[in-house]
Amino acid sequence: MAPDDKTKARLYRHLVESSPDIIYTLDPDGCFTFVGGASEELLGFKAEELLRQHFTSLIHPEDREKAQWHFNDRRTGKRATKGLEIRLMTKEGKEKPFDIKDLAVELNAFGMYEEADHTGAEGFLGTYGVARDITEQKRIQEALEKTCLELRETRDMLIRSEKLAAAGRLTAGIAHQILNPVNIISMRFQLLKRKANLPQDTVEVLAVCENQLNRITEIINDLRHLSKAHKMQVAPCDVNEIIENVIRLAAPYLEERAIRAQTRYGPDLPPVPLDKNRMEHVFLNIISNAADAMAEQKTRILSVTTKHTPSDHHVQIIISDTGTGIDEADMVKIFDPYFTTKKTGEHLGLGLFVAYNIINLHGGKIWVETDDGGGSSFFVELPRTGQDVPQTS
Amino acid sequence: MARILVVDDEIDACRVLEEFLTAKGYEVLSAQDGPTAIRKVEEFKPHIVFLDIIMPGVGGIEVLHEIKRLDPQVAVIMVSVVTEPEKAKRTFDLGAYDYITKPVDLDYLEKVVMVKLLDLLT
Numbered sequence: 001m002a003p004d005d006k007t008k009a010r011l012y013r014h015l016v017e018s019s020p021d022i023i024y025t026l027d028p029d030g031c032f033t034f035v036g037g038a039s040e041e042l043l044g045f046k047a048e049e050l051l052r053q054h055f056t057s058l059i060h061p062e063d064r065e066k067a068q069w070h071f072n073d074r075r076t077g078k079r080a081t082k083g084l085e086i087r088l089m090t091k092e093g094k095e096k097p098f099d100i101k102d103l104a105v106e107l108n109a110f111g112m113y114e115e116a117d118h119t120g121a122e123g124f125l126g127t128y129g130v131a132r133d134i135t136e137q138k139r140i141q142e143a144l145e146k147t148c149l150e151l152r153e154t155r156d157m158l159i160r161s162e163k164l165a166a167a168g169r170l171t172a173g174i175a176h177q178i179l180n181p182v183n184i185i186s187m188r189f190q191l192l193k194r195k196a197n198l199p200q201d202t203v204e205v206l207a208v209c210e211n212q213l214n215r216i217t218e219i220i221n222d223l224r225h226l227s228k229a230h231k232m233q234v235a236p237c238d239v240n241e242i243i244e245n246v247i248r249l250a251a252p253y254l255e256e257r258a259i260r261a262q263t264r265y266g267p268d269l270p271p272v273p274l275d276k277n278r279m280e281h282v283f284l285n286i287i288s289n290a291a292d293a294m295a296e297q298k299t300r301i302l303s304v305t306t307k308h309t310p311s312d313h314h315v316q317i318i319i320s321d322t323g324t325g326i327d328e329a330d331m332v333k334i335f336d337p338y339f340t341t342k343k344t345g346e347h348l349g350l351g352l353f354v355a356y357n358i359i360n361l362h363g364g365k366i367w368v369e370t371d372d373g374g375g376s377s378f379f380v381e382l383p384r385t386g387q388d389v390p391q392t393s
Numbered sequence: 394m395a396r397i398l399v400v401d402d403e404i405d406a407c408r409v410l411e412e413f414l415t416a417k418g419y420e421v422l423s424a425q426d427g428p429t430a431i432r433k434v435e436e437f438k439p440h441i442v443f444l445d446i447i448m449p450g451v452g453g454i455e456v457l458h459e460i461k462r463l464d465p466q467v468a469v470i471m472v473s474v475v476t477e478p479e480k481a482k483r484t485f486d487l488g489a490y491d492y493i494t495k496p497v498d499l500d501y502l503e504k505v506v507m508v509k510l511l512d513l514l515t
Contacts, residue, residue: 175474176447176474179474179495179496180403180406180474180495182495182496183403183406183474183495183496183497184403184405184406184409186496186497187406187409187410187413187496187497187499188409190498190499190500191409191412191413191499213496217496224476277478
């Protein structure tokens with residue numbers, strides 16, 4: 001015997017109520033006329049709480065415009081909405097953004113229309129739709145994307161490391177080839193300088209030569225730091241101890257330039273896997289840049305702060321100065337090789353490039369911000385676990 | 394008179410040091426390769442050897458090893474373009490007396506010689 005209408009209605013209700021999706025209908029204005037399925041389980045609202053509410057009250061504020069556009073489109077046309085991803089808000093008022101957190105839904109909705117009258121016009125009765133919970137799917141997708149990103153970063157890091165190693169071999173070779181003749185010239189020069197009763201003009205020429213020789217040696221040293229950047233000897237290190245050591249090393253240099261150093265050490269920092277020598281080189285370089293930036297300033301304060309990042313996965317070192325700051329146009333180029341704002345010949349412009357690469361090889365990050373007061377702050381973030389640090393040598 | 398041997402494959406580097414140290418009153422010889430250096434250590438019996446590390450053929454490390462085997466008392470001062478502390482440490486482990494990087498600071502070199510010779514006297 002075929003079921004009667006009452007039985008059919010009961011069956012359909014059971015079907016709707018047992019659905020894992022949210023099933024709903026809206027009137028032409030967009031207010032709920034029916035809500036069933038897993039709405040209570042997923043959103044925390046009983047069906048009767050939602051009835052007569054406008055659908056946008058459930059939608060994340062950032063997605064409301066998008067949802068309203070789709071709704072209007074169905075009202076004015078006959079298009080259906082398929083696979084629209086939006087974020088819903090739960091009863092507790094918590095946002096559930098689909099890209100990261102809890103509840104995301106994929107919406108399939110269709111317009112309901114009266115049968116066409118003799119003119120062919122159809123009246124819009126409202127909307128019916130199904131919202132499927134895709135939170136888990138989004139989470140998996142997110143995790144997959146994150147893994148892919150990490151893989152890409154690791155690959156890029158290895159490529160960079162390999163490129164640096166190749167550049168390192170080249171520059172080490174060049175440095176060696178240049179240093180031997182420089183050594184001979186330098187020793188000859190030192191002998192010449194020791195000679196007594198040299199005419200004044202010769203003394204002046206020798207001073208110029210000495211400066212130029214020092215310059216060549218400094219360029220070679222810069223190149224050598226670059227050539228060594230890829231070689232890492234990593235061991236767990238106390239960041240505070242490294243900073244303390246660097247400040248001690250830089251003290252005479254800072255004193256000479258009337259720069260006051262302030263340090264604020266974060267307590268209980270975890271050991272970080274680092275190449276101590278390379279990292280000291282990085283911090284000395286940043287400090288030397290900071291000192292240069294403060295050369296013409298009245299107030300010369302160098303502040304170094306160490307701390308945990310809020311996530312606790314990194315240790316952060318902030319080196320701030322009261323210098324001239326960095327032009328916005330220079331911000332993007334500051335870590336490029338051969339970029340320098342110093343006078344031509346004063347520096348090769350490899351210092352921050354080398355620093356950037358060393359930090360990169362540690363799996364860390366370095367960036368610079370201009371302070372409101374005018375100075376600059378260099379931020380270095382180093383991961384407390386070193387699984388991603390390539391042990392190249 | 395204190396005897397000093399200068400070992401460097403760059404003849405001009407040898408000449409400057411020879412000139413400098415001779416003027417200071419030392420007896421100085423030079424060698425431009427490892428085997429010659431070892432032979433001169435045996436014949437000349439220097440108190441101090443300035444030894445370049447990177448040389449074609451027999452390198453400075455091998456020469457250092459051989460010199461210390463022949464005469465552990467000789468003060469071998471390494472002279473190199475290599476600045477890595479681990480490389481320097483290796484030569485100290487093999488018995489090097491000091492490690493000087495190029496470009497050489499003649500003032501420092503002179504001091505090292507004097508300190509070593511004072512050591513020998515006391």
